[in-house]
Amino acid sequence: MTPTLRRFWKYWLLAAVVMALFVRLGVWQLHRKAEKEALFAQVQAQIDARKAQPLAVAFAPDRMQAFDWAVGSCLLDGRHVVMLDNQLNDGQPGIRAFAPCAVDASGRSVMLDFGWYPLGPNRIMPKPLLPAQLEVQGLLMPPPSGGLVADQVQKGNGVTVVTRIDARSLKQALGNTPVAPRVMRLDPALKVGGKRDFHVFPTTMPPEKHFAYAVQWFAMAAAIFVITLLLSLRARKK
Structure with missing residues (x-):
């Protein structure tokens, strides 16, 4: 060789x-x-089947990363509106509005996703008009991903602005209200809140x-x- x-x-x-x-x-x-x-496929199967679960299933420790269709009646406190910052929709900056929904007498709450709102250069936060009581249905899911800004909580103008939906930090921000580790993306058919759909992975690579x-x-x-x-x-x- x-x-x-x-x-x-x-x-x-x-x-x-x-x-x-x-x-x-x-x-x-x-x-x-x-x-x-x-x-x-798991998400679409839950949306298609719409097999109703009670809202309390949002607290199940073995379902923290799962997707479940849930229905129920809840009480909302309009004083506690949470805005998830740095949320894009078709390239336009905005926020997603959340509010705690008390699911039982103990005050345990599920954060309801009321949808996306545009945010102008002045960054004046919208204040959604929320009913005191609401019959809800939607998809229980892990919280949406936050923005690129480090975790922070700001209060003002009657709303709490956060960069990440986290049950532990929200519990303190909302007056020690127990918050479920999952949130509920409300059914777009409900005539309440801002722009919503069931595209629950907007930032996930297809x-x-x-x-x-x-x-x-x-x-x-x-x-x-x-x-x-x-x-x-x-x-x-x-």
Whole structure:
């Protein structure tokens, strides 16, 4: 074997390591695609079936990351309106309005998502008009992701502005009211609040994107193989 060919064994070893890395990344993207598809299917199944659960199921510790359709009657205190800051809708900045809904006599509350509101440059927070009592139905879900700003709580003008919906911090902000770890995205059919839909993953990469990235990683691995093969064949001819 000539020195040139011996040297190319080192190149093949390096190429094999790089190709293995690219293939691994591609397989990981395919796994993420499957996970997203299963998650989206779970949410859609709950919306389609609308198998009613009581509001109290929002407190179930084994369902903190699950999605459940729930219905019930609750009492709202219009003095406690929570605004989740840094929420985009079609590229427009705004907030999502939440309010605690007392589900039983003990005062345990579920945060109701009343929808998205635009926010102007003056950052004057809207004050949604909320009924004292409301028959609700909607999707219990983990809280939406916050913005890029660090966690903070601000009060003023009758509202509490937060950058993350967190049960522990909200309990203190709302006067030690026990708050469920999940929130309820109200059914868009209810004529109350701001702009709402059941697109519960607005910032989540869709499965199609994961598949596209997987194809790119596999294509890069194939390109490394072809380039190394051509270079080694050229060296052998010489």
